[in-house]
Amino acid sequence: MNFDSIKQIQPHDAIVTRRLDSIINLLLSLTSNVNYNVQTLGAKPDGKTDSTKAFLIAWTSACASTQPATIHVPSGRFLLGATTFSGLKCKSRAITLRIDGTLVAPSNYNTIGNSGTWMKFKRVTGVSVIGGTLDGQGANLWACKNSGRSCPKGSTVC
Template sequence: MFTANANHDVQSLGAKPDGKTDCTNAFLSAWASACASIEPSTIYVPPRRYLFGATSFAGQLCKNPAITLRIGTLVAQSDYNIIRNSVNWIKLERVTRVSVLGGILDGQGTNLWVCKNSSKNCPNGATLC
């Protein structure tokens, strides 16, 4: 549900809910705007599928007293090699007073597990923190 303080809608910042277009920059823009605010803020992700790359949300410079992430479905790249060198897919780092509500995190790990169950040289895989 869209709340009164939901002032950072990722679609208005360019996120396309097709599950194919990389929306990482729209999410980072929403995060930067929310962090710059001194008022409690909500980053709203309407219920659909949003392709999302390996990203870290840093909180050490955040001025916001309370950020709420209302997520739809975040989808990782199906080609695990794209985030092969990343330690994490999604990382919340040095954040306080952040709530994540609803949604689905779809790491699309099927191809990685197929690779791991073969005798191929596969990456360790990114983790969600």
């Protein structure tokens, strides 16, 4: 094997590698996501503190972005009241709700009442919900319905 030929290729490979790195960095900068972590915005991962405000701040910020946006829900349990995520004024056409934890509905089913909606995505385009768990806390409502009493219809995610 002629090691002189390898030495001659190495400088060329380094130039190609630098150019590829530059192109990759340029492409990444053009497609980079903006990220909104609900915990950083004030959500508490204890399953008891109402985190609705932090979720709405993250949603509003993601909608205002002209770049793809990710709303990150880290591990933990996040209490989320009845919420509508409206896309009516969204500039972003690519929003990802990445859930690594659990979204928890209010335990008192009367909080949502007959509205029937816990989480609603209204007039949205390009929204993806990835991962996580949705805990609708339906045990109390089902107990009410099984007792024959007059109960709200329950909540949904739509």
